[in-house]
Amino acid sequence: MISAEEKSRKAATLSAAIDEIKKINGSASAMPLAYCVVYGCQQNEADMERIRGMLKCSGYGFTETPENASIIVVNTCAVREGAEMRVFGNVGAFKKIKEKNPNLVICICGCMMQEEKVVDKIKRSFYYVDIVFGTHNIENFPVLLLKKLRGQKRVFEVLKGSENIAEGLPVLRSSKSSAKVTIMYGCNNFCSYCIVPYTRGRERSREMSEILKEIRELGSSGCVEITLLGQNVNSYKDGDNNFAALLREVNKIHGIERIRFISSHPKDFSDETIQAIASCEHVCKHIHLALQSGSSRILKLMNRKYTKESFLKLADKIKSEIPGVCLTTDIIVGFPGETEEDFAETLDILEKIRFDGIFSFIFSPREGTPAAKMEDLTPHEEKQARSPA
Numbered sequence: 001m002i003s004a005e006e007k008s009r010k011a012a013t014l015s016a017a018i019d020e021i022k023k024i025n026g027s028a029s030a031m032p033l034a035y036c037v038v039y040g041c042q043q044n045e046a047d048m049e050r051i052r053g054m055l056k057c058s059g060y061g062f063t064e065t066p067e068n069a070s071i072i073v074v075n076t077c078a079v080r081e082g083a084e085m086r087v088f089g090n091v092g093a094f095k096k097i098k099e100k101n102p103n104l105v106i107c108i109c110g111c112m113m114q115e116e117k118v119v120d121k122i123k124r125s126f127y128y129v130d131i132v133f134g135t136h137n138i139e140n141f142p143v144l145l146l147k148k149l150r151g152q153k154r155v156f157e158v159l160k161g162s163e164n165i166a167e168g169l170p171v172l173r174s175s176k177s178s179a180k181v182t183i184m185y186g187c188n189n190f191c192s193y194c195i196v197p198y199t200r201g202r203e204r205s206r207e208m209s210e211i212l213k214e215i216r217e218l219g220s221s222g223c224v225e226i227t228l229l230g231q232n233v234n235s236y237k238d239g240d241n242n243f244a245a246l247l248r249e250v251n252k253i254h255g256i257e258r259i260r261f262i263s264s265h266p267k268d269f270s271d272e273t274i275q276a277i278a279s280c281e282h283v284c285k286h287i288h289l290a291l292q293s294g295s296s297r298i299l300k301l302m303n304r305k306y307t308k309e310s311f312l313k314l315a316d317k318i319k320s321e322i323p324g325v326c327l328t329t330d331i332i333v334g335f336p337g338e339t340e341e342d343f344a345e346t347l348d349i350l351e352k353i354r355f356d357g358i359f360s361f362i363f364s365p366r367e368g369t370p371a372a373k374m375e376d377l378t379p380h381e382e383k384q385a386r387s388p389a
């Protein structure tokens, strides 16, 4: 935990940088415009809303046309390798715009920047990228931008981790009626196919009082729907307050009519949370519970820490205690070592639970994760045949 003094010193540095950029932008002949691109999950979108908030306070307007921009910000996602290739392709296209407008500032941030090899590649091959920062220092963006505007050629700052959760950052939300509110950052679970714990670090929960303050402000400014975000919202913890306690408190906030949350890990889905969802009238009776596989053997290889039987029990309990609940799930088809028998187990559990919606993905190895090193003998055509997608 960083000290209160350190927090207020950081906040003062941030606001001085924003004021300074605003002065620089105020002396320009026309309002400078920002072009923002975001890849990946809702967490990345929420981060981008904070980046846009800081840009707005610094005197930038926004454009949907990169050619009109004074600054381009790309918030990247590292979950799938295909997405990484797309990011590099799109950033490559900005080179021509920069050739026509050498004052353009190009900035890349987000999960991909937490990978050393990616940052090395940008340093070597994308010489026209000016600013790079990662997932742990978003609040430092204006400070980095000011360095660039003051003449530093390239500004790279990627932290390996952080205990700090910056509160009170300006946010420019994409909707007035519906808002994403991050309640925790990072993940401790290390599912064997997932890069998130390496790019977003260990779990850090926001203080409940800060979350409630943010949602009260949203409620009084006309927002009616809140989505609570975290890689594993069920392990939210602030002192004695857990996720169920948070749901109960958010449920009391005036103006908030619908409360949603994402993502939930089955191993942490407690009875108390089920009761809170059942009893809070504003909490939507929709639970997205990623199953991934119906084979306990494959679940073990995935490091999911539950079995087919325990998942079935949990689904039964949820259905009986929350009448009419809508249950949706994710399935990974063709995980390394998945046999026809393992896949039959998946079909069996799907048959038993009868989810209301299924998102199925064919396994694709993510470099840097244990699953990428596992022997995978199943031909792609067979995986495709197994996938209902």
Ligand code: SF4
Residues within 6 Å of the ligand: 187, 188, 189, 190, 191, 194, 195, 196, 197, 231, 232, 265
């Ligand atoms: S719970 Fe597993 S899949 Fe979800 S973010 Fe954490 S490691 Fe990744």
